[in-house]
Amino acid sequence: MSDSRPHVLFINRVYPPNTGATGAILAELAERLISYGWRVTVLAGPAEGEPASTVRNGVAVERVAALAFTRASTLRRALAYASLYPAFLARALRLSRPDVVVSKTDPPLQLVVSALLGRYWNVPAIHWAQDVYPEVAEKLGVLSQNGLLARLLRGVSTWALHRHTRVVTVGRCMQERIAARGYPKQDIRVVPNWPPETVRPIPHSENTFRKEHGLQDRFVVMYSGNMGLAHPFDAVLRSATYLHNQVPRAVLVFVGEGPRKARLQTLTAERGLDNVRFFPYQPFETLAHSLSAADVHLVTMQPSLEGLVVPSKLYGVMAAGRPALFLGPAGSEAARVLRENDCGSVLPTPTGKQLADTLTSWANDDAHRHAAGQRARAAVTDADARAATAFNRTLRTCMRAHHPRHIAS
Incomplete structure (x- = not known):
């Protein structure tokens, strides 16, 4: 029997049991969206001891093979990131076609993957921005400010950004940064992050x-x-x-x-x-x-x-x-x-x-x-529920109003 629920695909490097804030917050949202009537798949990086395909609390989790992530050096981290992009693309193309695809910013240029997949499947793509790259790398001295590599990455990032139906940012200040890239401000939704559900005041x-x-x-x-x-x-x-x-x-x-x-x-x-x-x-x-x-x-x-x-x-x-x-x-x-x-x-x-x-x-x-x-x-209080409601509304709005975004190259 076929599943008639709308299907959303999220792409992020980490997902529980991997540690990492982006994965933890994604897991909470993904599980809440199921209660809103969504079928949810998460495409993630490798996790020790985890199978390539599994179901976790109702969420289908697909994992790719990639170089081990490390913070030991910038080069090794960049190589680990680089190994994920083709792995995500190849694995995604073997999955069933979703109704919406959503990328996060781990690894940094993940929005390129979601832009390509959105075009290939002819479905709306949404970028959930937790950070803005390559500007973060420039400000931290990882890349030369406005150097050749930074300009190249910014050009690729901006190209991909404009091929998303919506962008979701975690703050109003970030909304302004994204709009400064020329992305329509009316298509940027601000959905703040929320605390872990286990945290409460302890006297x-x-x-x-x-x-x-x-x-x-x-x-x-x-x-x-x-x-x-x-x-x-x-x-x-x-x-x-x-x-x-x-x-x-x-x-x-x-x-x-x-x-x-x-x-x-x-x-x-x-x-x-x-x-x-x-x-x-x-x-x-x-x-x-x-x-x-x-x-x-x-x-x-x-x-x-x-x-x-x-x-x-x-x-x-x-x-x-x-x-x-x-x-x-x-x-x-x-x-x-x-x-x-x-x-x-x-x-x-x-x-x-x-x-x-x-x-x-x-x-x-x-x-x-x-x-x-x-x-x-x-x-x-109830920030996670408010965020899930906002995401559900955004996902369904994009599904209803989707049409290919034609932007001059």
Whole structure:
């Protein structure tokens, strides 16, 4: 018996049990779309121990063979990415024709694959942009700014972008960046990311992370996530010296990994900062406890990346019912969310002293901090359901109104 449900194909490098934020959020959306009457297939990269074809919580998962992904070097990572594009195309062409194809930005030029498949199948293609490439690589110094390779990749990316029926971005700032590429703004939908469904506020008195690590009586300022090139930490470390005197019970806690972690640990030791501690990534099952262990969270982003990335870790912080201090551009989606919901502070270019002073004010006003945390939690309640509703509407609208987009080359 044939399946009469509309069929959507998602393409992304990672999908559970692979770790990775893009895969986790895709899995939650894919499973929700089934309840909206969709048949969902996900085309993903390899995962250790996983078969080439399987069904996971109602979602058909097809995996391709490719070079192992690594962050050990830029070249090896680029080669791993490059091996995925032809593998995705070849495998997709052996699948049943979907009604809509959706690409994410992992790997970065995935939208080329969805553009080609949309044309081949004559179905609407949607690009779900989590980042904007190659601009991110330029700003981080991975590619020369406006160099030959960057211009070539931008040209290919823009060509593919204009062959999508819709683009979905995770922030209003990113919508503006995409529109600046000449893509019609009216065809760009903003659907913010959402927190993991397991994250909820855990009172300090019941928090296992605080108990296990001797943090019961401390004012915990936490950075949780990737310590990567997109995240500045100079002001954060410098604030530790001032906090030592201003709030003796304060401790800066870094949870996670990333290319900058080793340097941060070295600087912490050299400066004798005994109020800074480091922990590895925490198991997904205990994420609610680790995020709720904080009194205030830090979210950081390089100013030059405004509109190119949106720090999704903010939504987990909000789900844990904690205020956040955003160290980044005032026009970023993260800054807008904090201002609109009055659940944190925005410091575009703070010094160590300015950050310490702001943290001190949060430490000394328990009522304000708790109220801000409650507003944060309320702002993301049912965010996953709202996002699924928006995606369902966008997918069905594209199906109904689809016609080939004719754009002069």
